[in-house]
Amino acid sequence: MTKTKKKRDYKAEYRRRIERGLAKGLTLSQARGHPKAGEKTVKKPRPIEDKKFQISLQALRKGKNLTEAAKEIRVSPDRLRNQAKEKGLIRKKGGRWAVKANLPRQMLIYSDGEALSITIGRFNYASKLGRYMAAVRRFLRSNDPSHLEPFIGKSVKDSRDKKYLFETSPNALYRIAASGSETFEQIYRIII
DSSP states (O other): OOOOOOOOOHHHHHHHHHHHHHHTTOOHHHHHTOOOTTSOOSSOOOOOOHHHHHHHHHHHHTTOOHHHHHHHTTSOHHHHHHHHHHTTOEEEETTEEEEOTTOOEEEEEEETTEEEEEEEOSHHHHHHHHHHHHHHHHHHHHOOGGGTGGGTTOEEEOTTOOEEEOOOOHHHHHHHHHTTOOOHHHHOEEOO
């Protein structure tokens, strides 16, 4: 014996949806689910998960436009733009959407003999820390301490103005690298 599926009455469902919307005080177009320009949408879009946001922001930083960045994470450009604007992550620059420079970033630093994950609030500090970590990587591959010389005695400040001195001792860097701590790529992300 086969069970037949109950046939849906789409007209009745649509009529009930409009009635519920009008009862809530929505306009007809909002109740239908297609608000006019300037009217608020009733249904909130699903939030984009953090990992996908990071991928799209990275694509924007690399020079891709908003449509290409949205395509990478398989969401509509409107959804990405609206949620990124709502969180204050992007701004219009020269007719294109760009990631704001001074967003807080979680980054890896080798300081005081250990690997730490800190939050950097300013772009210039994040850039300086990125150059330091690249120099550490070059040092660990080549065993040439000259890569570390520009960073001896230098430091960065986190978002709470706490100072972190760059670790430049070769033995300490070997020990930290051998401990199997997370890599720079695993830690670096914009905090949303």
